[in-house]
Amino acid sequence: MTLIVEAGHGFGGFRLRAGFSAEGGVTALFGRSGSGKTSLLRIIAGLVRPDEGKVVFNDQVLLDTSATIFLKPHRRRFGYVFQEARLFPHLSVRSNLLYGRRFAGNTPTGDDLARVVELLGISQLLDRAPDALSGGEQQRVAIGRALLSAPRLLLMDEPLAALDEERKAEILPYLERLRDEAGVPIIYVSHSITEVARLADQVVLLEAGKVVATGDPSHVLSGCVASALGRREAGSVLSGVVEGLDLESGLARVKIKQRSLLVPGHGLSAGKAVRVHVLERDVIIAVSEPQGLSALNILPGRITSLERDDDTVLITANCGGDEIFARVTSFSAERLGLSLGQEVYAVIKSVALER
Amino acid sequence: MDWLTLSDEEWVAIRLSLKVATVAMLCSLPLGILVAHALARGRFWGKSILNGIVHLPLILPPVVTGFLLLVTFGRRGVVGAFLYDWFGISFSFRWTGAALACAIMGFPLMVRSIRLSIEAIDQKLEEAAGTLGAGPAWVFLSVTLPLALPGIIAGMILSFAKAMGEFGATITFVSNIPGETQTLASAIYTLTQVPGGDAGAMRLTLVSVAISFAALLASEAIGRVLSRNGRVS
Numbered sequence: 342m343t344l345i346v347e348a349g350h351g352f353g354g355f356r357l358r359a360g361f362s363a364e365g366g367v368t369a370l371f372g373r374s375g376s377g378k379t380s381l382l383r384i385i386a387g388l389v390r391p392d393e394g395k396v397v398f399n400d401q402v403l404l405d406t407s408a409t410i411f412l413k414p415h416r417r418r419f420g421y422v423f424q425e426a427r428l429f430p431h432l433s434v435r436s437n438l439l440y441g442r443r444f445a446g447n448t449p450t451g452d453d454l455a456r457v458v459e460l461l462g463i464s465q466l467l468d469r470a471p472d473a474l475s476g477g478e479q480q481r482v483a484i485g486r487a488l489l490s491a492p493r494l495l496l497m498d499e500p501l502a503a504l505d506e507e508r509k510a511e512i513l514p515y516l517e518r519l520r521d522e523a524g525v526p527i528i529y530v531s532h533s534i535t536e537v538a539r540l541a542d543q544v545v546l547l548e549a550g551k552v553v554a555t556g557d558p559s560h561v562l563s564g565c566v567a568s569a570l571g572r573r574e575a576g577s578v579l580s581g582v583v584e585g586l587d588l589e590s591g592l593a594r595v596k597i598k599q600r601s602l603l604v605p606g607h608g609l610s611a612g613k614a615v616r617v618h619v620l621e622r623d624v625i626i627a628v629s630e631p632q633g634l635s636a637l638n639i640l641p642g643r644i645t646s647l648e649r650d651d652d653t654v655l656i657t658a659n660c661g662g663d664e665i666f667a668r669v670t671s672f673s674a675e676r677l678g679l680s681l682g683q684e685v686y687a688v689i690k691s692v693a694l695e696r
Numbered sequence: 697m698d699w700l701t702l703s704d705e706e707w708v709a710i711r712l713s714l715k716v717a718t719v720a721m722l723c724s725l726p727l728g729i730l731v732a733h734a735l736a737r738g739r740f741w742g743k744s745i746l747n748g749i750v751h752l753p754l755i756l757p758p759v760v761t762g763f764l765l766l767v768t769f770g771r772r773g774v775v776g777a778f779l780y781d782w783f784g785i786s787f788s789f790r791w792t793g794a795a796l797a798c799a800i801m802g803f804p805l806m807v808r809s810i811r812l813s814i815e816a817i818d819q820k821l822e823e824a825a826g827t828l829g830a831g832p833a834w835v836f837l838s839v840t841l842p843l844a845l846p847g848i849i850a851g852m853i854l855s856f857a858k859a860m861g862e863f864g865a866t867i868t869f870v871s872n873i874p875g876e877t878q879t880l881a882s883a884i885y886t887l888t889q890v891p892g893g894d895a896g897a898m899r900l901t902l903v904s905v906a907i908s909f910a911a912l913l914a915s916e917a918i919g920r921v922l923s924r925n926g927r928v929s
Contacts (some may be wrong), residue, residue, distance in 0.1 A: 358820075427824040
């Protein structure tokens, strides 16, 4: 799969000028609200016709404003999962799921329904009316409905944004299964680092209608770039592989570059590639190896940068090749007398790494 | 209770009224849905003019509408002559003319009701249907129309009720011929004009009240069924 997007579009004082290309897997369009992610997704779907631009999918030109080519959404065969589920209120869950089937050609079969229903865990809901479902259930049905239209590409516009934390945690594992099992490439719009770190193979970072970075999630999501999103979610994203699970403690050991981290192990299995999102405000810096601490992760490293702003300091520690960010108060940094090149220990609580 | 027994002429008027109202309602329905959809969703030049024309029969004196129909659809009228010469369709002084007059008088009510229900539909649902592969025609049939159904049924009932009571335009256009164009309303009018006709007028009035009331109850019942289980199929 290759998708190439380039678009320039102005509306209401906002100017979008962005382009990216995607190959298979999950590509996340990431940025704060109002950065143009959703507009870009709607242009890919054909729901918005941009002032200028080009959308090419596997050598098929779907949009080319210079040649006045514009393929209507229903001819693109891209599934779209909206922020709100948008289920048809006059149809049962089953009829909703099967709505797109008649347009999908011969591809989907009865097995597909069974498979999707199983994948999303919605078998008990089939004969219910959409308004009798919870928000999380509705969103899972909406995902199933899009999947059963046999899409060539699945576009997801913050499918979890309208849900509370509990519902999000309920759906995320299904999205991971979807990524690993359904084999449909996905463009995933989100402003949550946690979601993107968990799901994406590639990240396109948008800011004020422009692409400011693309690439591997660990790189794009870490540090300065992501801190543009605000401090609350800023931190480092570390790629690793699950080395083993300790059934007794329920913890998993994740091998990052040279060090390893203990994280809560549910939903993980040995050998699985994972990303761990370490919030910079969750990291404690110690100048000597701490003793008698409840925190399970104590990583030795070296300070590679100190950035001061207002009354906090952002410390970057290189721990065996992985960069870990820690934000501390200026007062605390001065008290410890931190300096570049100093040997320190980054202390991270395992519970803070709950995925 | 003898005075309650309907005479043959009265039965004829009742049957004719039901026939005229039913035909008027059913024949104007497709056009009503089309116009309501265009007014609710369309963006085209002359939309407010179309809206004005649709609503005109509501504002004009019925006699004026009847006269305009006579001028246009009469045997010598522009449209009437054309229809008669090419298709042999004639409206003047026929029950079909009464149906045409009723359809036009009820049209604004029908369009208004359907338009409101189409406007109330969340267009995001239609957008979602499009992303699932449904073309515009299928989106209309499978999403817009079913969701507008309560408004469509209300519009049909309004049009039917209006047709049952239509008098001015009908009598101007197709006159008051017993057995052909004498509907319930015209029959009551005729009976009030002759000495000793009061009993007959009262009988037909009761029938008229009963039919209107039944239509109202039917619309309520359909509305209830739709909101209870008609929304899931």
